[in-house]
Amino acid sequence: MINLKRFFRLSKNSERLDKYLSTSLKIIANRYRSIDPDTRLQWQKLSRKIEEESVLGTERQVSLKGLFSKPAVSVAVACLLLLVIAMIWLSNFSVKSYMTGKGEHSIVRLTDGTEVTLNCASKLEVTGILPGKSRKVLLAGEAFFNVKKNGKPFMVVTDVGVVKVLGTKFNVRARGNKMEVGVVEGQVEVVAKSKEKETKTLLSAGEIVICRKDGCMDLPKPIPFSEYPGWTQGKFVFYKTEFLSVCEELKLKFDVDVRLENLRLQELTITGVVNGKTIEEALTTLTQLIGAKYRHEAGGFVIY
Structure with missing residues (x-):
């Protein structure tokens, strides 16, 4: 008969348990050979079933051992590592966009340590910035850059041209058909581009230049204001700026409509x-500079 104590002791080892049960069943079958033939047949079937299960159990153990063998684990680790590398690569080469609305400012810190302060109604697109590689951002609007030095060039691309630096502080204003670049610290290369023409110049600290979409560029001039770029300190700093563009800046800053009733004022430039x-403080100063007046109307202001 089957020894129950031994049965439970062997239950922790499936291979030894199968062997024990098979042997016990054979002993039982020999003792009861005189029983009905159909019953003996059932015992034989049961014995074969146990032997088959024993073989299958051994195959499962071999399969599991193969699954967790050293080569299999190495392949799994390699696949996981490749997946992580692919995710990092995709995140670096994906384009990230930062935008500000009217009356908003925003500070963007790039992965290389560069800090970008966005003026109102501006957009910055950052492509992959990888260690040891060139760095490039796309700008529409105005931003002040504090570029971290790492030995590789940093490029600001606008619809009018390109500003290229290694590490410096500078302001870029790209609205409409013009780009204004002023350097606070260090040196930058400015390129004005069009299909027909390309103009380059080097700007040092304390210099400012205006580029146009036709590829032309003014000569660099000294920045006449210590407050430059001004907007980071809550002020407007205008350098040879058309009065119509001045009104546009007021609209973006205060999110109100500013309209010129006297169209001759469009020809004026402000420095x-x-x-x-x-908005009232800004309009009071501006109208005094040009000898004009302003009034408040529903939805905005009119300069006349």
Whole structure:
């Protein structure tokens, strides 16, 4: 008969248990050979079934051992490593966009340590910035850059041209058909591009230049204001800026409509610093500079 104590002791080892049960069943079958033939047949079938299960159990153990063998684990680790590398590669080469609305400012810190302060109604697109590689961003609007030095060039691309640096502080304003670049610290290369023409110049700290979409560029000039770029300090700093563009800046800053009733004012250019805490304060200073007046109307202001 089957020894129950031994049965439970062997239950932890499936291979030895199968062997024990098979032997026990054979003993039982020999003792009861005189029983009905159909019953003996059933015992034989049961014995074969146990032997088959024993073989299958051994195959399962071999299969599991193969699954967790050293070569299999190495392949799994390699696949996981490749997946992580692919995710990092895709994240670096994906384009990230940062935008500000009217009246908003935003600070963007890039992965290389560069800090970009976006002025209102501006957009910055950052492509992959990888260690040891050139760095490039796309700008529409205005931003102040504090570029971290790492030995590789940093490029700001606009619709008008390109600004290329290694590590410096500078401001780029690209609205409409013009790009204004002013350098606070270090040196930058400015390129004005069009299909027909390309103009280059080097700007040092304290210099400013204006580029146009036709590829032309003014000669670099000294920045006449210590507050430059101004907007980071809540002020407007205008350098040879058309008055119509000045009104556009007021619209973007305060999110109100500013309209010129006297169209001759469009031909004026403004150079100076204007406090910009409120729209009324800015308009008062500007209209005094050009000898004009302004009034408040529903939805905005009119300069006449």
